[in-house]
Amino acid sequence: MARVLSIAGSDPSGGAGIQADLKSISAVGGYGMAVITALTAQNTRGVRDVHVPPASFLAAQLEAISDDITVDAVKLGMLANAEVIRTVAGWLARTRPPVVVLDPVMVATSGDRLLDADAESAMRELLPLADLVTPNLSELAVLAASADSGEAPPVVAATWAEAIAQAETVSARYGVRVLAKGGHLAGDLAPDALVDAGTATIIDFGGERIATTATHGTGCSLSSAIATLVAEHGDWPAAIAEARRWLRESLRHGEALGVGGGHGPINHFAGLWARGGIRTAPMPTEIEAEWWADIAQVRREIDELPFIRGLADGSLAREPFLGYLTQDAHYLRDYARVLAEASRLAPDAAGQAFWANSAHGSIIGELELHTGWLGPEAGTAASAPPDATTTAYLDHLLATAQRGDHAVLIAALLPCFWIYTDLGERLAAGEFGEAALDPAHPYASWLATYADPGFAVATREAIGFVTRAAAGASPEHRERMHRAFVASSRHELAFFAAPLAAPAAAATTAGAVTA
Numbered sequence: 001m002a003r004v005l006s007i008a009g010s011d012p013s014g015g016a017g018i019q020a021d022l023k024s025i026s027a028v029g030g031y032g033m034a035v036i037t038a039l040t041a042q043n044t045r046g047v048r049d050v051h052v053p054p055a056s057f058l059a060a061q062l063e064a065i066s067d068d069i070t071v072d073a074v075k076l077g078m079l080a081n082a083e084v085i086r087t088v089a090g091w092l093a094r095t096r097p098p099v100v101v102l103d104p105v106m107v108a109t110s111g112d113r114l115l116d117a118d119a120e121s122a123m124r125e126l127l128p129l130a131d132l133v134t135p136n137l138s139e140l141a142v143l144a145a146s147a148d149s150g151e152a153p154p155v156v157a158a159t160w161a162e163a164i165a166q167a168e169t170v171s172a173r174y175g176v177r178v179l180a181k182g183g184h185l186a187g188d189l190a191p192d193a194l195v196d197a198g199t200a201t202i203i204d205f206g207g208e209r210i211a212t213t214a215t216h217g218t219g220c221s222l223s224s225a226i227a228t229l230v231a232e233h234g235d236w237p238a239a240i241a242e243a244r245r246w247l248r249e250s251l252r253h254g255e256a257l258g259v260g261g262g263h264g265p266i267n268h269f270a271g272l273w274a275r276g277g278i279r280t281a282p283m284p285t286e287i288e289a290e291w292w293a294d295i296a297q298v299r300r301e302i303d304e305l306p307f308i309r310g311l312a313d314g315s316l317a318r319e320p321f322l323g324y325l326t327q328d329a330h331y332l333r334d335y336a337r338v339l340a341e342a343s344r345l346a347p348d349a350a351g352q353a354f355w356a357n358s359a360h361g362s363i364i365g366e367l368e369l370h371t372g373w374l375g376p377e378a379g380t381a382a383s384a385p386p387d388a389t390t391t392a393y394l395d396h397l398l399a400t401a402q403r404g405d406h407a408v409l410i411a412a413l414l415p416c417f418w419i420y421t422d423l424g425e426r427l428a429a430g431e432f433g434e435a436a437l438d439p440a441h442p443y444a445s446w447l448a449t450y451a452d453p454g455f456a457v458a459t460r461e462a463i464g465f466v467t468r469a470a471a472g473a474s475p476e477h478r479e480r481m482h483r484a485f486v487a488s489s490r491h492e493l494a495f496f497a498a499p500l501a502a503p504a505a506a507a508t509t510a511g512a513v514t515a
């Protein structure tokens with residue numbers, strides 16, 4: 001992010017000066033800072049008064065910034081007198097910021113010259129320190145007139161061709177790029193052109209004039225946006241084109257702000273607000289805490305299930321345990337398929353690898369069940385088909401996969417990681433009684449797989465993928481993810497309840513879970 005310093009005057013109405021600069025820098029993605037050269041008393045109808053603080057205080061502001069902060073670009077606006085201009089010029093010569101854009105505020109809208117002769121000559125000395133100067137037509141005329149033209153009024157370009165010719169003169173004389181601006185040109189067009197006599201290039205940026213009275217501060221805003229964007233990528237024509245696109249969008253929405261009775265401001269944030277920039281998004285850590293809290297009741301109910309209690313103290317009969325493992329094997333086979341689909345849909349390589357690896361782990365888990373617990377000794381339970389609860393859970397996952405939304409799918413996959421890891425860790429910590437820690441526990445080796453540190457690491461990664469996707473999602477999309485997550489959590493509860501539930505009750509529990 002470009003750190004951009006505006007050295008300019010204050011406009012209390014917020015449409016021009018440093019207020020506009022800070023809004024513009026922010027709107028196009030930079031970090032804005034402001035050193036104030038002058039305070040104006042103005043509104044959308046005009047400037048009433050100007051107060052210029054001592055130059056020593058201006059110097060103190062500049063030093064405070066450069067002593068501490070790397071400045072990627074500087075935008076220069078209203079520099080009210082020769083002392084101010086020379087103070088800024090001295091600081092620029094010492095600190096040499098990589099990008100300097102000078103918007104020379106020299107002529108009032110009324111046509112009156114704002115700078116005395118000494119200040120104008122200081123301004124001419126400042127020009128070579130800039131990388132780009134952005135005069136409007138009146139200012140361009142002043143700069144194009146030779147310094148010794150005395151009191152003769154400069155001739156403001158009446159055509160775009162004349163403006164380009166003046167810009168070439170200024171560029172050649174001061175060795176600086178010039179952005180000639182056609183905002184004050186008569187007619188239906190408002191073109192700008194980047195003129196660089198050094199490389200003999202003229203790049204035209206055409207554009208229809210936008211019918212609006214909200215043009216206060218367009219020069220300030222455009223120059224700040226260009227400074228920010230060129231600091232980002234170093235390409236002048238691209239930065240100007242992008243800044244103009246943003247300015248024109250902001251110009252179109254200025255009047256709707258209803259600020260003032262004269263020339264109102266542009267709406268610097270119109271595009272951002274329209275595209276959702278006004279919304280705040282929760283952090284992944286906040287989503288993690290919220291979603292975990294949202295399934296607190298489900299988790300409490302799982303903790304109290306006779307199946308979990310019997311598993312913990314070892315009193316669970318072998319038949320329901322093997323019945324549970326049989327259903328788990330059915331579950332893992334399709335869970336692996338859904339994990340593979342999450343990998344296929346993943347937006348990046350990291351996600352693709354993680355979900356594919358998890359699919360692999362799930363298949364290995366299923367095979368281990370068959371070669372171990374569900375081997376020859378498993379008896380009749382091992383051959384049972386998927387029951388209603390398992391089928392309902394898998395239907396939910398497979399249907400979610402079918403819809404093709406990666407973020408919603410991984411939210412649906414998460415409870416299996418998260419709830420099992422949490423249970424396994426608490427069982428291993430003795431939260432459900434010391435019996436679960438006893439090596440002679442009848443299901444000790446099975447309990448150990450759920451307290452596996454490798455599985456805990458995978459669960460942390462899965463939580464990270466899901467919560468980051470949720471943080472970046474729109475509120476509506478995040479809500480769909482949340483619903484899928486909660487639905488899977490309820491399926492987990494039903495799945496743990498099923499081995500000791502009467503067949504009809506198990507089907508009812510599963511049937512009550514909907515995505």
Ligand SMILES: Nc1ncnc2c1ncn2[C@@H]1O[C@H](COP(=O)(O)OP(=O)(O)O)[C@@H](O)[C@H]1O
Nearest residue numbers: 136181182183184190192209210215218219222
């Ligand atoms: N009505 C308008 N429609 C489209 N672009 C405009 C309009 N008014 C000004 N601009 C643009 O705003 C920017 C500032 O131009 P200008 O008004 O000439 O300078 P300043 O604000 O310094 O007087 C330029 O890019 C110009 O093309």
Ligand SMILES: Cc1ncc(COP(=O)(O)OP(=O)(O)O)c(N)n1
Nearest residue numbers: 009010016017078216217218219220
């Ligand atoms: C404090 C302050 N600085 C500059 C201006 C002039 O703004 P600018 O954008 O150059 O010109 P307009 O587009 O408003 O004509 C200002 N008014 N106040």
